[in-house]
Amino acid sequence: MKRGVVVGELWVTKQAPGLLGKSLKLIAQPAQQVSDGDAASRTLNELAESQLVVAVDTLDARNGQTVLLAYGSGARNVVVADGSSNRFELCDAAVAVLVDGDSSGALDCEIAPQVVMLTAQELSR
């Protein structure tokens, strides 16, 4: 699983039938934290190498919350949690864990505001 930060929500009316009723969240995935440098330069480095993904959210993640994303068949297992066959699920990324905190602080993510600003710029081009 990979960590990410929820930066927004998608509204989609015209969609594949398999996506109906699923909540889609826009999630920024900051790059791995570099340990050297001060906090500000670290933040900029993270921003420069972040990625933006769309994930199915079954856990009701809040905006700005740190989450862990599951990919591939793991994501389908999140969406269909009862163990039945999920090979026809149209999902390749899903929110699997809502992170409250961790002992090392490696999953802390305070860059959500900057990521949101960059996303806004990009989408309004």
Add this chain to the structure above:
Amino acid sequence: MIIGRVVGEVWASRRHAGLDGVKLLIVQPHLWYCPPFEVAHIVAVDTLGAGVGEDVIVCLGEPARRALTTKMGEAELSRLFSSPPGYQSAAWLPVDAAVLGIVDQVQLASVESSASGTHRPLRFVGPTPAWGVDAVASFGQSATQAAESVAP
């Protein structure tokens, strides 16, 4: 899934039998997307009738093949899986990206405004913001300033 903008369409007269009658779209991913293969554009099959300039959700990998076949009827499926011998299921289709949805609106998280300390919700509608282009421009500027202010 990733979010991207449709920038064009591919025409091809000779193609794999599994791609007969399928519309191919050129999608430019939004923001920082770095696939394992380094490309600026992705070609995705269209199941919804997306047009140039629209923001779409693109699914990658196995679910993309499923998306293509779940749209088809029985007749289309039997034709598809009988024409290339040995192709019995969607897993054999030469597809790894499909458009799953056309984005109406992206509702971004509120950003705390440093001046007033209040939260300002951001809403974008469609490919171009339907409200206040000026507002977006000024917002972009403040974002640049914010980035400069945290730079060492």
